[in-house]
Amino acid sequence: MxxxxxxxxxxxxxxxxxxxxxxxxxxxxxxxxxxxxxxxxxxxxxxxxxxxxxxxxxxxxxxxxxxxxxxxxxxxxxxxxxxxxxxxxxxxxSVNKGRLDLLDDLQKRIFCAVYYHGKSIQYLAATIGCDESEIRNQLKLSIDKMRRASGN
CATH class of the missing domain: 1.10.1740 (Rna Polymerase Sigma Factor; Chain: A)
Structure with missing residues (x-):
């Protein structure tokens, strides 16, 4: 004990x-x-x-x-x-190992907020001041960039 x-x-x-x-x-x-x-x-x-x-x-x-x-x-x-x-x-x-350096500032901010901090698309849209569709698009672009860079 x-x-x-x-x-x-x-x-x-x-x-x-x-x-x-x-x-x-x-x-x-x-x-x-x-x-x-x-x-x-x-x-x-x-x-x-x-x-x-x-x-x-x-x-x-x-x-x-x-x-x-x-x-x-x-x-x-x-x-x-x-x-x-x-x-x-x-x-x-993970930032040291990852490919976050390939992303622009907005993509990096969105990617980190969603995947590392668990923020929702709706929350990010309200905080950043963009449409939810724009947030989704930037998130998709950032994931695609990171996948291409790692060969997946």
Whole structure:
């Protein structure tokens, strides 16, 4: 068992051990669905439960369902930060290996927003100020350029 969990022996709802015993399996399953790496998932689990117990005040009258929902929302916000850091590292690696230098600025912006940041065509059209058809066309052109450059 993790040191952070084994140091707390009380069974009060505010304890890390209590949260670990009651919510770790569900939370680990949730984290595994997002992170897809067992070791990183366990690391995130420990960090999230530890910081949740320190940051969030749990009132005794709250039901377990509310606590689980709060914990899951808290985990979701933390995982967004963690995965964004991991994604930045992966993005930098893929940019070095990729063919993004072949694209003009608008194509690069659209391609990265869609494939690296998960933005929708509709969102990009509203942000950039173009028609959705123009965004789709630029995205298609950028994909075609990158495929031709890699020989596919």
């Amino acid at each position: 993790f040191k952070a969990v084994s140091n707390h022996l009380s069974a009060e709802p505010k304890d890390i051990r209590w949260f670990y015993d009651h919510y770790a399996p569900m939370l680990l399953g949730y984290i595994n669905g997002i992170v897809q790496d067992p070791q990183k998932s366990e690391d995130h689990l420990v960090a999230i439960i530890t910081s949740f117990v320190k940051d969030v005040v749990i009132l005794p009258e709250k039901s377990r369902l509310n606590t689980w929902l709060e914990l899951r929302q808290y985990a979701q916000s933390k995982l967004t930060l963690y995965t964004a850091k991991d994604h930045q590292l992966n993005l930098n690696q």
